[in-house]
Amino acid sequence: MNDRSSSPAAIEVAGLSKSYGPHRALDDVSFSVQHGSVTGFLGPNGAGKSTTLRMLVGLTTPTAGAARVLGGLYGDLPNPGRRVGVLLDASAQHAGRTGREVLRLNAMVMGLPLDRVQEMLHRVGLTPAEADRRAGTYSLGMRQRLGIASALLGDPEVLILDEPANGLDPAGIHWMRGLLREFADRGGAVLLSSHLLAEIEAVADDLVFIGGGRVIAAGSKRSLLDAAGGDLEDLFLTLTADHGREDVA
Numbered sequence: 001m002n003d004r005s006s007s008p009a010a011i012e013v014a015g016l017s018k019s020y021g022p023h024r025a026l027d028d029v030s031f032s033v034q035h036g037s038v039t040g041f042l043g044p045n046g047a048g049k050s051t052t053l054r055m056l057v058g059l060t061t062p063t064a065g066a067a068r069v070l071g072g073l074y075g076d077l078p079n080p081g082r083r084v085g086v087l088l089d090a091s092a093q094h095a096g097r098t099g100r101e102v103l104r105l106n107a108m109v110m111g112l113p114l115d116r117v118q119e120m121l122h123r124v125g126l127t128p129a130e131a132d133r134r135a136g137t138y139s140l141g142m143r144q145r146l147g148i149a150s151a152l153l154g155d156p157e158v159l160i161l162d163e164p165a166n167g168l169d170p171a172g173i174h175w176m177r178g179l180l181r182e183f184a185d186r187g188g189a190v191l192l193s194s195h196l197l198a199e200i201e202a203v204a205d206d207l208v209f210i211g212g213g214r215v216i217a218a219g220s221k222r223s224l225l226d227a228a229g230g231d232l233e234d235l236f237l238t239l240t241a242d243h244g245r246e247d248v249a
């Protein structure tokens with residue numbers, strides 16, 4: 001296991017708040033993600049996970065606080081894709097381009113050799129025939145695989161992933177678990193939002209729970225689970241009982 005306590009955090013979220021008119025979507029959220037670890041980011045629908053991740057990559061402006069990656073703002077990184085791999089919305093790829101074209105364009109923007117594209121297609125399990133189909137015809141799982149290929153393309157040190165396993169088949173989920181574990185074991189930092197508790201339990205080192213826009217628990221998975229009798233679903237339901245959506249019984 002890496003010594004994760006002595007080095008500066010890969011991701012530092014400090015006092016992050018966001019208001020949409022009178023609605024406070026995030027309220028003073030702080031947590032960090034260390035190199036060499038996978039942090040599971042958990043919370044009910046509308047808790048503020050995607051808003052936090054979007055702020056980390058400069059797509060949403062905080063009302064207060066800061067979200068830093070590798071010591072600074074994502075937007076200030078000279079070639080961000082070479083440092084930070086991002087998958088926020090697998091359906092955001094240009095629907096009219098083939099998967100291969102999407103990756104080739106990204107590789108050109110990042111100044112990467114084009115043979116990296118084939119390497120990534122192979123890594124995420126998109127066949128040559130699939131790679132030459134338009135992304136608009138992809139299944140959700142194929143779009144996620146393309147998004148993961150895109151995130152990994154620049155050989156980054158940090159991965160920020162919003163629901164990456166959504167739509168993957170069981171073999172795909174198993175594959176992604178191995179990929180994330182290997183990435184972290186090589187020193188990378190992963191911030192992973194997911195509703196798939198079994199997946200988070202299998203792969204995460206640390207957990208951050210968010211509810212109603214606030215951090216309601218954070219720490220090592222082991223310590224949080226030990227304190228809660230060992231069951232992540234019980235822990236999730238207990239922690240978020242007061243933070244569910246009002247229209248859900």
Ligand SMILES: Nc1ncnc2c1ncn2[C@@H]1O[C@H](COP(=O)(O)OP(=O)(O)OP(=O)(O)O)[C@@H](O)[C@H]1O
Nearest residue numbers: 020023025026043044045046047048049050051052
């Ligand atoms: N552009 C926006 N304008 C107004 N409200 C917004 C906007 N974006 C997000 N919100 C609100 O902020 C809150 C947090 O939303 P967010 O998408 O971050 O939740 P989430 O935890 O990612 O939820 P889910 O698990 O459903 O994906 C919600 O109440 C949402 O309606």
